[in-house]
Amino acid sequence: MEISQLLSAERVVCNVAVSSKKRALEAASNLLAEVCGASMSDIEIFDGLIAREKLGSTGLGHGVAIPHGRFNDVTEAVAVFIKFEQGIDFDAIDGAPVDLVFALMVPQESTEEHLQLLASLAEMFSDATVRERLR
Numbered sequence: 001m002e003i004s005q006l007l008s009a010e011r012v013v014c015n016v017a018v019s020s021k022k023r024a025l026e027a028a029s030n031l032l033a034e035v036c037g038a039s040m041s042d043i044e045i046f047d048g049l050i051a052r053e054k055l056g057s058t059g060l061g062h063g064v065a066i067p068h069g070r071f072n073d074v075t076e077a078v079a080v081f082i083k084f085e086q087g088i089d090f091d092a093i094d095g096a097p098v099d100l101v102f103a104l105m106v107p108q109e110s111t112e113e114h115l116q117l118l119a120s121l122a123e124m125f126s127d128a129t130v131r132e133r134l135r
Contacts, residue, residue, distance in 0.1 A: 006079035014083045021090050025049050025067055028103035031080040039073045059092025064125040068104040078105045100134055
């Protein structure tokens with residue numbers, strides 16, 4: 001699946017003000033819940049993203065994080081992109097503040113698709129030109 005298939009204009013939000021990793025995940029959860037409609041609440045999504053973060057930070061470095069998870073009530077991959085006003089501490093691997101978040105939800109049984117999407121995203125965000133264009 002191409003990343004462009006996951007995003008549309010209503011799934012991209014810029015200059016969001018947050019003060020912490022928790023608030024960043026809440027913002028992502030709220031936006032993902034809007035995309036999912038009634039199938040999942042923002043609280044269920046937040047709980048899933050937090051559970052994944054407890055396994056290890058999804059902060060890739062260079063100001064980018066990809067919070068993600070597999071969910072029972074999701075039938076297809078869903079993503080949102082948020083650019084924050086300012087970088088926040090996200091426990092990223094390089095310690096740099098995060099200002100670009102690509103949050104991803106995939107169906108529980110989509111292990112291979114999940115890994116492929118994460119690999120594609122990590123490759124895309126490793127490109128300094130891409131990051132700068134997004135900023």
